[in-house]
Amino acid sequence: MDPVTRGPAGTSDVVVVGGGAAGLSLANRLVGTGVATVTVVEPPDGPARPAERTWCYWDQGGDDLDEAVTATWPLLRVHGPDGSPLTVDPAPSRYRMVRSTAFERLVHARLEGAPGGRLLRATADTVRDVPGGAEVRCTTPGGRTLTLRSRYVFDSRPLPALPPARTQLLQHFRGWFVRTRAGRFDPAVADLMDFRVPQPRHGLAFGYVLPLAPDRALVEYTEFSRTPLTTPQYEAALGHYARAVLRLGEFTVDSAEQGVIPMTDARFPRRTGASVFRIGTAGGATRPATGYTFAAVQRHSRAIADALRDGRATVPRPHGRRALAMDAVLLRALDTGRIDGPAFFTGLFRRTPPQRLLRFLDGATSVREEWGIGLRTPVGPMLRTALEVPFLPRRTHPAPGTRESPP
Template sequence: MPDAGAVPTRPAVRAEPDTTDLTADVAVVGAGAAGLALADALARRGAGERVALLETPRADLRSPERTWCSWQDPASPALAGSVGAVWPHADVVGPGGARQRLDLPVPYVLVRSGDHARAVGARLAAAGARRLAVTVTGLRDSPDEPRAVVRGHDAEGRPVRVRARWVVDTRPPRLPPEVPPGRTRLLQHFRGWFVRTREDAFDPAAAVLMDFRPPQPPGEVAFGYVLPTSPREALVEYTGFSAAPLDGAGYDAALRAYAATAGLPPFDVVAVEQGVVPMTDEPLPRVVGPRTVRLGTAGGATRPSTGYTFAAALRQAEAVAGALVAGRPPVPPRAYRRRHLAMDSLLLRALVTGRVEGAAFLADLFARHPAERVVRFLDGATSPWEDLALMRTAPRGPMLATVAERALPRGLRRQPRG
């Protein structure tokens, strides 16, 4: 990878409205969580005018509006104007109904993607960053050329070409249809109802983080959660870890059943969100060309065992922005330590082979460890000693069998059920 060089002090070339050949120091492809985070981090460092943020104008290619939750400092500059709710406490409900109240060491923070896009968009406009409505169709990055070239077209179908010293691709990864031998892939999929009740029903200071009372299909995990934003309003969501998502009728039936299990009073559904996030131990390279890197889910920001992504994407974006401004190659840091990825790989395999019942395993994790340790584990921040403590309480036989399987050549490993 060539030397990044110092970020030039001159602004990027500004094109006339009908110009389709543009130049930028940094072209950020995609305006989801990771793309917005990087553009915002550069703008906050005084490099906003050097950014071209490329977002497709096609609604069918954009992620629908959704909620991002993570353990964060709600006063972080990256979240300014974006925080929709903060919970200092959370409940975890086991498969049998046992409820634990957790005093969280770091608040659980809700960010709505639409609110975040508007808040970041205002900062980018003030910083002089360019937002281009472009559907990217190709990328050329040759070591023999001084800039990478991003090709696409605008909303009217006119061709657009952006030449950039660095390209950061934040679009979702394109995983192969078939899971490679020896690798494991699940999908974290969800549908949520934003509900409004006719009487007080929620505690705005406490989220129901995971409720494992929904039926648990073999080799899968299912749970509900309730994120209150007022005494009468909440996001009620059904989430599954499985090989395939449900259809619309399946989600609605699961949500109705969960609402009844949770004892919710009559409510109106005022909005709906839905999404899918891959959970996999397949390799996701962060560097894909001399001047092209990947960030966000495509750059490994999704925790394979939990599906959490947002906090890691923000951390990666801050590191990449710092490297660019300091004149270093903007290689995103590894989102999670190697030992955490190894632990995740084992847990994914134990889940899909049916050796470990996911709901009981996760509920037991909260029951047998301090909340701070579990939160740090979910966020990929535990120390080696904390990891050892967590592993000591894992089901020994199933996990040892999974370790033994992982020692086999990939072609000889057990195939998941179903």
């Protein structure tokens, strides 16, 4: 990748296609460091723009996203299948929530205030290589055609179909932002996985609770399985979780969110041309075994900015090969039913020091640490699966609409 250089008026060093978590995170990093001039192409208002979304990640705080953070939690909790709670303190890390509207407002303001920043509301029609860089052809809300030229294009739009995979599950969910009549939540504790819900015949299910105040929280029902539910099915599962498990008493639902995230060992193309790159879920940033994307997007954005600054040849991978190999084994073990999902994830939290576990989930542990974690999992089923996975064929799976959000 050649170092970026300033082009003529009306061009940018970089065009970012898509204004979701990945696109805006990269633009934020590039204008914040002054590495490149940036044009972000976002869909105009209308059906092409997604509804407000929630993104969560763990961080030690003090990053440049503090203004967009809605809430933080110093403690994490898991409820095992038997109902027993396990609370861990991952200090100095905290779990953080970012709402897409606040994130967009923050990055849009930074783009407006940066000499090399630009936000364009238009529909990106085509992206292709041209001599000396790449171009994006767009249609404005008024129907006018624009052609943007740049040294590089980073495209975050969803793929029309997922690449072939050996294993593909879906993380699908629906959440309610609830308001209770009495205080029912502890604002210091985020419930990451609550397995006190009926388990599906295939895959696993859990509740997810992010308190915003003693009487307000995001309450979600999530499944890892092959096919999504219907909205009435999610509503029934959420109602059971809120009333029978959490026993919230009288409450109202202020708003809802729903989504599907691919959990797949597919090989995502990071480069689709000499000067065109994929980022976000389309570029493989979603962690296959957990569905977490936002933290990986931040790391990947930093790595891309460093590569542009230093003139390195390629954009690095969002996740390391070793982490992806471990995820492929876990996905297969879950999909075949060789391991009990609720017991597996509860055991990870129960037997692994919190900071090490978070590093493991982020793909930042050493081989020695991973070996120690592996010995505390069902060794026989995992070993059998590890020996099987390299010989499995990759095949095409259905690709439902995807979006980034917490698991």
